[in-house]
Amino acid sequence: MKRTHFILFSLFVFILTGCSDDRFERIDPHQSFVASVNIIEPSITFFDQSANEIALWPLEKAYTGAILVGKDAILLYGHQLKDADLYELSTGKLLKEISTGLGVTNAYFDAQTEKIFITNSKTNELTSYTMKGELQHTVKLHNYPMSMLVSDGKLYVINYKDTILSVISTETMAILDEWVIPKSSHGLVIPTGRDELWVGGHGEGNSPNKTVDIYAQSTGEKIKEILMPLMPVGFSQRDDEIAVVSHGENILYVVNTDGIIEWQLEIGANPFAVAHFKDSLVVAGYDDHSIYFINNRRIQKKVHTEKGPFHLLVREG
Amino acid sequence: MKKLSSKIWLLIVLFLSATVVFMYIFTDFLYEHFYVEDTKIKMVEVGEKLQTMYKGGKVTDELIDAIDNYAAYSNIPIFAVRNPRELSACVPFDVDYDALIGPAERQQLIAGNAVIKIGFEKRFERQIISVILPFTDQNRLEGIIYLYYPLAKISELAKEEVVLLITGAVMFLLVATFFVYQGMRKILRPLANLQQAVNHMAQGEYATRVDVTSKDEIGTLSTAFNQMAQSIQREDEAQKSFLATVSHELRTPISYVKGYSEAIQNGYISDQKRDEAIGLIARESARMERLTNELMQLARKDEKIPLSETEPLVLAETIRDAVSLLQNQAIAKRIQIEQSLEEELIVMGDEEKIKQVFINVIENAVRYSQENAAILIHSKEIGSDAVITVTDSGIGIPAEDLPHITERFYRVNKARSRSDGGSGLGLSIVEQIVKQHHGKLKIESTLAKGTDVIITLPIMEES
Numbered sequence: 001m002k003r004t005h006f007i008l009f010s011l012f013v014f015i016l017t018g019c020s021d022d023r024f025e026r027i028d029p030h031q032s033f034v035a036s037v038n039i040i041e042p043s044i045t046f047f048d049q050s051a052n053e054i055a056l057w058p059l060e061k062a063y064t065g066a067i068l069v070g071k072d073a074i075l076l077y078g079h080q081l082k083d084a085d086l087y088e089l090s091t092g093k094l095l096k097e098i099s100t101g102l103g104v105t106n107a108y109f110d111a112q113t114e115k116i117f118i119t120n121s122k123t124n125e126l127t128s129y130t131m132k133g134e135l136q137h138t139v140k141l142h143n144y145p146m147s148m149l150v151s152d153g154k155l156y157v158i159n160y161k162d163t164i165l166s167v168i169s170t171e172t173m174a175i176l177d178e179w180v181i182p183k184s185s186h187g188l189v190i191p192t193g194r195d196e197l198w199v200g201g202h203g204e205g206n207s208p209n210k211t212v213d214i215y216a217q218s219t220g221e222k223i224k225e226i227l228m229p230l231m232p233v234g235f236s237q238r239d240d241e242i243a244v245v246s247h248g249e250n251i252l253y254v255v256n257t258d259g260i261i262e263w264q265l266e267i268g269a270n271p272f273a274v275a276h277f278k279d280s281l282v283v284a285g286y287d288d289h290s291i292y293f294i295n296n297r298r299i300q301k302k303v304h305t306e307k308g309p310f311h312l313l314v315r316e317g
Numbered sequence: 318m319k320k321l322s323s324k325i326w327l328l329i330v331l332f333l334s335a336t337v338v339f340m341y342i343f344t345d346f347l348y349e350h351f352y353v354e355d356t357k358i359k360m361v362e363v364g365e366k367l368q369t370m371y372k373g374g375k376v377t378d379e380l381i382d383a384i385d386n387y388a389a390y391s392n393i394p395i396f397a398v399r400n401p402r403e404l405s406a407c408v409p410f411d412v413d414y415d416a417l418i419g420p421a422e423r424q425q426l427i428a429g430n431a432v433i434k435i436g437f438e439k440r441f442e443r444q445i446i447s448v449i450l451p452f453t454d455q456n457r458l459e460g461i462i463y464l465y466y467p468l469a470k471i472s473e474l475a476k477e478e479v480v481l482l483i484t485g486a487v488m489f490l491l492v493a494t495f496f497v498y499q500g501m502r503k504i505l506r507p508l509a510n511l512q513q514a515v516n517h518m519a520q521g522e523y524a525t526r527v528d529v530t531s532k533d534e535i536g537t538l539s540t541a542f543n544q545m546a547q548s549i550q551r552e553d554e555a556q557k558s559f560l561a562t563v564s565h566e567l568r569t570p571i572s573y574v575k576g577y578s579e580a581i582q583n584g585y586i587s588d589q590k591r592d593e594a595i596g597l598i599a600r601e602s603a604r605m606e607r608l609t610n611e612l613m614q615l616a617r618k619d620e621k622i623p624l625s626e627t628e629p630l631v632l633a634e635t636i637r638d639a640v641s642l643l644q645n646q647a648i649a650k651r652i653q654i655e656q657s658l659e660e661e662l663i664v665m666g667d668e669e670k671i672k673q674v675f676i677n678v679i680e681n682a683v684r685y686s687q688e689n690a691a692i693l694i695h696s697k698e699i700g701s702d703a704v705i706t707v708t709d710s711g712i713g714i715p716a717e718d719l720p721h722i723t724e725r726f727y728r729v730n731k732a733r734s735r736s737d738g739g740s741g742l743g744l745s746i747v748e749q750i751v752k753q754h755h756g757k758l759k760i761e762s763t764l765a766k767g768t769d770v771i772i773t774l775p776i777m778e779e780s
Binding site for chain 2: 039079121206288290
């Protein structure tokens with residue numbers, strides 16, 4: 001082999017290996033973070049509890065959501081993508097490509113059973129995987145399954161374009177129950193120690209939703225509703241405090257488990273997500289591309305993210 | 318489609334139709350450009366004024382009512398919206414709802430910019446111009462002002478009149494088509510007449526003429542045709558006349574020669590009369606020879622008379638040579654030939670041909686002069702030319718014949734009599750030779766008073 005050929009060949013190999021390296025910036029396994037999943041130009045921004053940016057993962061695929069899987073993995077999915085990708089946080093490496101098919105609406109990780117649940121709007125199915133991404137079960141649900149929450153071995157799934165909430169066994173994937181709820185419901189929370197399931201939502205057609213509806217967890221009967229205009233869709237619970245974000249009015253409500261609003265704060269521009277992180281409440285403003293850190297009922301910090309923060313992921317060590 | 322008139326007619330009709338279509342499109346363009354643009358500007362102005370009513374915070378019911386109140390008196394439909402769904406706030410959720418604005422427009426509005434759209438809007442089920450202005454507060458799109466105006470096409474604007482408009486256009490086209498057809502017929506009729514006349518000419522009807530009714534190109538063409546027809550007719554008549562002359566001229570000497578030779582052969586003529594008869598035969602034979610020579614020239618009528626080599630000629634000498642050759646004829650008629658010649662005039666030419674020119678001209682002068690008359694030959698230098706004038710006081714040439722006198726076989730004396738001895742070729746030959754020597758021939762004549770033949774030849778340049 002001539003010398004020039006060897007150089008060219010080496011360069012070619014170098015470029016190929018360079019291209020195939022889909023590794024992201026490593027995240028220290030002991031680092032606590034809140035990460036915003038930005039979807040207008042897909043990326044993930046990681047912040048520490050002082051609201052400093054730890055890392056930025058620019059994403060090349062049109063991911064629309066992400067969840068943490070255990071302590072050291074993140075699953076990225078997209079409504080228009082055929083695969084969901086499982087990355088290891090400590091190395092930034094791709095662990096597994098899970099073939100989901102088009103139409104993934106949401107993913108949920110249950111730490112107790114170590115299962116990943118994925119809902120699909122094209123097939124209207126719920127599929128379970130191991131935390132390594134191995135396919136386990138598939139069950140047919142109703143129109144557009146999306147919001148999910150696990151409690152006491154039961155997976156609650158809202159069928160977004162339907163009036164049915166499905167209750168599924170996380171072990172057997174059997175459908176245990178189906179409740180009647182309003183159409184376009186979204187967002188779930190179960191207050192600790194109460195036989196309640198709170199359901200938020202957008203509302204249907206021209207009439208936006210103004211309430212969080214409360215159902216008896218054991219029976220599925222509607223018990224009451226709390227007025228939280230407009231469009232309460234994001235929930236986060238810690239101890240006796242439940243944070244609800246109403247994206248229609250840009251308001252963060254903080255209520256106790258009795259459903260009594262303790263305080264409220266106008267925040268962000270078109271926020272969809274709220275999360276508890278350390279001693280802060282974090283709200284993501286979709287339109288203003290900002291993350292707000294709230295302490296003592298006041299905005300302590302506002303930091304900019306990439307465009308369109310839509311989900312918040314929290315890991316606390 | 319064989320007729321030119323049909324082609325032109327069709328062309329004009331097509332042109333008219335194209336004009337009607339073009340005017341429609343052009344008007345439509347003007348409408349789009351000015352009317353739509355003007356409406357857009359007005360809408361933005363109104364919207365921006367209303368926008369100032371918003372002072373930040375939530376869009377209140379009072380603000381919505383105030384805008385509704387204004388809209389009740391405005392001719393532009395206006396409304397304010399604060400429903401997040403209408404503002405595409407729920408995107409990225411799949412909300413099953415036709416929002417007034419899309420995600421990209423939402424971003425534009427959040428940035429504080431107006432959105433102006435022209436096109437079909439599903440919500441209003443028609444083409445509209447819409448102007449959307451934001452109510453923003455700290456990056457929050459709290460609401461929008463939505464102004465829209467139906468983008469009616471001209472046809473839609475004049476919905477009732479559109480039938481009238483189309484009917485009018487069609488009627489206009491029909492009437493225009495009819496009048497154009499009639500006009501074309503009138504304009505092109507002389508051309509049709511001309512075509513007919515050409516056909517007649519082709520069949521030998523040389524007397525055919527067309528009426529010249531205009532001074533345009535067709536009129537000029539008709540005039541040219543008439544002139545051409547006249548020339549052809551005259552040429553035809555000249556040929557016929559010449560053939561008649563020739564046959565007449567030949568018949569007489571032939572009958573003389575035939576009669577006398579038979580008489581001599583049969584011994585009907587006495588010896589003392591025989592010489593006289595033989596002389597007569599010889600004279601008539603010479604006449605026949607001359608005639609046949611001229612016939613030869615007739616056969617070569619399109620060819621030029623060949624010139625032998627040119628040389629410097631002393632014009633006075635050449636004229637005198639010609640005069641001396643004709644002296645006998647002049648003496649026979651007791652005609653005095655007076656010469657007033659400049660001796661210094663030298664021209665370049667073929668001596669024989671130049672001499673033939675003067676012989677022909679002087680011979681004509683002698684022939685058509687009365688006995689005891691005088692002929693004056695005068696030459697002088699004018700500019701760079703030698704001008705020779707042969708003046709007689711003979712019978713003259715009628716004015717109507719003068720322009721044709723140099724044409725071949727043209728005879729002033731239409732009686733075809735051989736009494737004057739001419740064959741109609743002499744002056745034609747003279748003109749041709751003079752032209753070959755770059756000269757000019759001019760004939761001036763008054764009937765019964767005499768003729769001036771003026772020959773101009775360029776004087777030889779001294780090198």
